[in-house]
Amino acid sequence: QGGGGDGSTTTSGAAFDPATCQGGTLTVLNQGGINHLDPARLYTSGGGNLPSLLFRTLTTRNRQPGEAGAKAAPDLATDLGTPSDGAKTWTYHLRDGIQFEDGTPITSKDVKYGIERSFAPELPGGAPYLRDWLEGAADYQGPYKQPDGIKSIETPDDKTIVFKLRKPEGDFPYLATATQFAPVPKAKDSGVDYEKHPISSGPYQVESYEPKKSLVLVRNKNWSTKIDELRYACPDRIEVTSGLDAAVINQRLVTGAGQDANAVTTDAVVGPEQLAQLGTGSELDKRVTRGEFPSTLYLAFNTKKAPFDNPKVREALSYAINRTSVVNALGGSAVQGASTTFLPPQKALGQQPYDYFPAGASGDPAKAKQVLAEAGLTDLTVEVTHENDDSEGVGPKVAAAVQEAFKQAGVTVKLNAIDAATYRDVIGKPATQPGLVLTTWGADWPSGGPFLIPIFDGRQIITAGGNFNLAQYNDPAVNAEIDAINALTDPAAAAQRWGALDAKIGKLALVIPLTYEKDVYLYGKNVKNAYADGWRGQLDIARISVK
Amino acid sequence: MIGYLGRRIVGGAVVLLALSALIYALFYLAPSDPAVLACGKGCTPERLAAVREAMGVADPIWQQYWHYLQGIFVGRDYSIGPEVRHCPAPCLGYSFETSQPVTTLLLDRLPVSFSLALGAEILSLAIGIGAGLLAGARRFRWLDRIVNGLVLAGYAVPVFLVGLLLLLLFCVHLQWLPFPQYVPFTTDPLLWAQNLLLPWIALAVIQSAAYARLTRAGLQETLAEDHIRTARAYGIPERRILWRRALRGALLPLVTLTAVDVASIVTSAVLTETMFGLPGIGQLLVGAVNQIDLPVVVGVTLLTGLIIVVANAAADLLYAAVDPRVQLR
Amino acid sequence: MIRALLRDRGFVAGAVIAAGMVLVAVTAPLLASLAGQDYTTYHDTLLDSARGGVPIGAFGGVSGEHWLGVEPGTGRDLFARLVYGAQVSVGVAVAATFLEVLLGVTVGVAAGLGGRWADAGLSRIIDLVLSVPVLVMAISLLAIVPQDWPRPLLLAVVIAVLGWGGTARISRGETLTLRTRDYVAAAQVAGMPWWRVARREILPGLTAPILTYAALLLPTNMVVEAGLSFLGVGVRPPTPSWGQMLSSATTWFRADPMYVFLPGLLLFLTLLSFVLVANGLRRAFDPRQREVLR
Amino acid sequence: MTLLTVEDLRISFGDQQAVDGLSFELPAGGSLGIVGESGSGKSTTALALLGLTPGQVSGRVDFDGIDLLTGATALRGAQITMVFQEPLTALSPFHTVGDQIAEVYRLHTGASRKAARDRAVEVLGQVHIPDPARRAGAYPHQFSGGMRQRALIAMAIACRPRLIVADEPTTALDVTVQAQILDLLEEVRESTGAALLLISHDLGVVAGSTEQVVVMRHGKAVEAGATDRVLVSPTADYTKALLDAVPKPREARPLELGEPLLRIQDVRKHFPQPRRGALRKPPPIRAVDGVTLDVHAGETLGIVGESGTGKTTLARMMVGLVAPSSGRITFDGVDISRRRGRSVQMVFQDPLSSLNPRRTIGESIADPLRLAGVRDPRARVCALLERVGLAASEYDRYPHQLSGGMRQRVGIARAIAPSPRLIVCDEPVSSLDVTTQAQVLALLEELREELGLSLVFVSHDLAVLRQIADRVAVLKDGTVVEIGPTAQVYDQPQHAYTKELLAAVPVTDPVEARRLRALRS
Ligand SMILES: Nc1ncnc2c1ncn2[C@@H]1O[C@H](COP(=O)(O)OP(=O)(O)OP(=O)(O)O)[C@@H](O)[C@H]1O
Ligand SMILES: Nc1ncnc2c1ncn2[C@@H]1O[C@H](COP(=O)(O)OP(=O)(O)OP(=O)(O)O)[C@@H](O)[C@H]1O
Ligand SMILES: [Mg+2]
């Protein structure tokens, strides 16, 4: 298991006192900006932790480093929710005293309205789970077209909200952390323009916002630590600049001139430039956080397509893969770890290590050739499909490394680059899905469910598009096991069984896991209490201080 | 004059119309779908169709283009969410990606690209003309040699290579300058200049080479002309001949080049802006292309096309203003 | 004229380097195999993975096997990548220039020799091409064409299709002046058909200005290719080009300066050599220039 | 009193001796002409007087006690001024004419801005620029050629110099304008008392305008003395040859006007003018405006007129190069546009530009033969080359390797190659030296006799036409104002314009030249 949050807590967490951290201006230097500051359009908890400074949700991430941070914690609600009806009904009560930035109290109706907005096609982009989970949500078109609202969310009073689900979902408290669970006052909703000034329920409110460029947050006077124990909200002001080059961001953080001493980044992982300076005990070493975002980079076989319908081919290629070169292509061992399991190594996901087709550090071409020969396959030519852009890690760099590894095993690889914008579209339609694609899967919350269900649940093969079960694998036994785990409301018990399921499916070589992600972030000289949360591996801005 | 302007305007409009139609057609033929991107992860086909409808990309392409043209000339209405948004003419639509009006986006980015172009142009002109004059007046032979060499070198370096070296030298090694970050002129002129200095230098290294050569050649050519001989024959001092007569003729070709160059910096600023991380229209374009943000791509292309058309016309007008012999036609 | 060129030291130096580069591009496979390397093989053992994948050893991992070291992040042989990179960088520039000249001269001469309407029509098209923001359009174009089209060829075509305006304008202008020359009139009086006039009387007169212009286009196109590859819309991996190498070098410029330095130097040298050749040609072809410049 | 003394002047450019021991004297207020063919060192000498020549100079040039080879700088523009050949380029295009004159005046007199302007207007008036006060504000390109030359002369006299050097001041001008400028120079010399050094390749120009003359050849003076003597009874062979080469009227040939070969019927050519500024379209240029002519078999028709009267346009229409806007041109009854090549050929004015610089002359001559279907024309071309007085070995040479006269011979060879029946010559000798001109004229005459050709001979030079033409048509503003047998037109001109033209023709006989001048004024 990777470094987790341990390194960072020891360096900066020790003598931190949230009571005296107030003041100063925090600068955030980011590569990608926030396209839409609308809670309905933000995917789960995206936006580099910034949205959670504005949008409180029913539950939220437990803002701790390491394992503790991978749990959900009550936010607007008083607890993680009360399941009933075998985890098909979830009831939440709102805590007292919570207000919007304009002082109006937050009611359960506001939460419901916020969720309804995320169904509107005018506001696309949010997490899709509720459409599947909520009863009768499949053809709900949002409050603009259907002002009557959705029936399966009930608000018996201003403090209570009840969700009626189609099937048992033990992970509901995790989903309730998604930004679409943030309250939106109906009176202030201006549709697509709402994001110009979304009404805050968190410690800050928007002073100015330019999509993808800048965001300035100032204190929300109607928020206090009395109604929110999780966020420290130390800086008085947060200035986010986006659209910067990663190398420039890191160089500025290293140099730390002027305001840059108070700067952090939530999306520019250090590059080789800085890694080369990160010797143990070096000055710079004290200014990094190391975290892990549960995500796996893998090669997905389409088992409905020759030659990948032949398990021997999949096994041979699994032997041939050279994970070291993939790791190096993505920035080296400091930021990537070789992975032989589909589940990444986080405890919350319940990973159980396995390596059924040992390829060693740099591939076992001899074994691969042998397997192919046994299957009577020589002169094999396969096509590897990848994105044309490297930013997601599924681009030409990794594809070239894969190509080279397979070449060593005597397999000729044709690379097929697809425009990044349409990549998911092409591979997500079984009709257009190529035989072997390079792709990545990240957890929407730290649990095995969102990791395994879309990929291996046979009932999730969506022929019209948006499919993630690229193996097109459908085993009733596996489907049944998934349902069974879903009904569990104890995360620890669930994790154990998810891990076992992963280990079982792994034997089939439906995918070739390549690497899991490690995140190393630099921060400015004056920044205190900077640690990566245990949920996404990013800096938790809600607790950072510059004083 | 009026007739001339009229013809230029009509010609320019035709060019721009053709350009926009071209881009529209290209993106229509392209296999990408902006709605897929907007819809996000786990988007179902039904929802995709609804999103496509909401974004207005479900109509046939010619209809979309027609609406687009309407937007430019008379403005148009978008009914999204609970309200109807009116986009007044000239309306270039809304970004698929961020839902901002494209006109706002462009106006927002233009000052950056313009600052870049203007400063670089002034710097290049100063360096280029200065060096060209020194070399062209043939006062110092060694200087002529050096300028000549630099001119050739200037032709042979791509801007991103210069940019890389400048960043390495001034921001990393010497740390004399901050990493460029755009500060609006209105916020702090000094910071504005300080931050743009490196990009200016990078562009000037390349641009001034052409100016130096042109000035030098122009000067030597003009000095060889008959009317200069006349001036000499009438005892007019060399210095006066140089400043009052030769320079005028020598700098004439620069007029055209300068106007066209300003346009080309603004339009091809993609590289410089990427290199130095400046939020100008070049950066806007690269992002938009990657996100199939059609309204923004067309908007940028139209704007840059407009700048080129205007700059060319301005160059001709300027030329006519500076050279009494030129007749506009 | 040849003698004048050979006396021009800059031209000779430029021509030698340029010829060398073209030779390198053509013989890339041979050179790489001489070095015992190819441009795709990964050498993980030569990289320091913990430090982001920088080559182990001095000067980016220079060794007897890897003459110029290896590429950070992959360990691919830099010498092999550089010589193959020449293939793309020089090849695309040459092909694009050739296409531009072909297209531009055809349209330009047609406009110059054609009647009033043909000239007006073609001139407007030339204006349109000249009004297209080249880099902007190239990026858009390259982003939307299918990714599996042969990339270098595509680059050459895109650069040429967007960039032939200048050649056409010059050809048209030259044709218009040449056409007033009495020797063209003499040919017409003798009853020569127009296409023969174009070939026999106009084209030879175009060689000098077009050759000179093309010699300058070549480095320009090379910069455009490098720029597009730098922006990530150029050639696709594992094919190397100098622009693409420089682009990936931007993240390495402190950790492995050799990686910036080598392609940068080669690109600069090649461009410089082309510029020198162009300069020499211009001087040689234009006696007025010859006098003015020397 | 001697103003200027030149003694043993030698000027060289590298190892080329441009002026080789030249000596002459010019008295104050006097006038001296230097004549000689192209390249004989005339301009070089003139520039040396102002210390402007880039060559190496030795010898002695004394200007009223001042050594000009070292001290010309101070006198330039004040005491010695110069009028250059090319009025088109000799003035700065960016400054108004008045400003340029005023600048020179202020520089040398230190006068006030206002005074300088006034002086500029005054001298412009002196050179007969109409409405000088307004015209002083015009740019050179708004002046006609003659006006520009006047402006240059105005600049020359602005500072009341003691010596005016005029280097071919009239070569670029029409005969009538040339006459006016020469008259003006004479007038200026008389009224200001300045001495005049007049350089020309044209004996006729110096004949009427100078008291002394120096004949130059290869940088040396071959003969010098009083104009009246040198041009009437020359002693040097070269001077004699020069005088011989001057076109002389020829005995009229008895001519039977046969069938008209080429018929031109009410032909017009209008060039539309580009719309400039104004919204209304300007009227078209009527280059040729209703010409009716016949060219008969075997005759030589001369067409004369000043610059811009439509001579070239008419000539080009005759060979079908330019389509008439209206009217008909027929050759043997067939429309000319369908009859090229074999029937009609053309010889052009500028022999250099009429030969493709990138092809050998043999190839150029072979072209029409090939088009006529000759397979291997080399032998025929060689014969043609020899016929026009060139060696067959010239076949593989390029135009720039030949002299002007040789190039024109090539042009003629090309024209006769397809055995045409009519050759239209557009100013075929205008760019040639007198001696070469005489040779080419003789060649054309010979060929006409031998091949039984018809010739149309376009020229602005009345003397040339008088020598070669059987009939002459006088063109003015695109129309024929007079046409008739040569002798008749020359001796009894009917139209006023013809008379004016004839009066302006420079003649080499100084007495006659003075008579004509008196006639003009
Ligand atoms: N700047 C120069 N450099 C080299 N040679 C020159 C230069 N100026 C003149 N010459 C040469 O000197 C000789 C005399 O030239 P010059 O111009 O005096 O002749 P010219 O009698 O005025 O002839 P034209 O009637 O053609 O004007 C010519 O052979 C010419 O080539
Ligand atoms: N292609 C053209 N387009 C417009 N105007 C023209 C064109 N060719 C000739 N002209 C005009 O027609 C008039 C007659 O020109 P042309 O060349 O026939 O005169 P020319 O008598 O041969 O004069 P020169 O003695 O100067 O050769 C001039 O005013 C000229 O400007
Ligand atoms: Mg001369």
Ligand SMILES: [Mg+2]
């Ligand atoms: Mg003419």
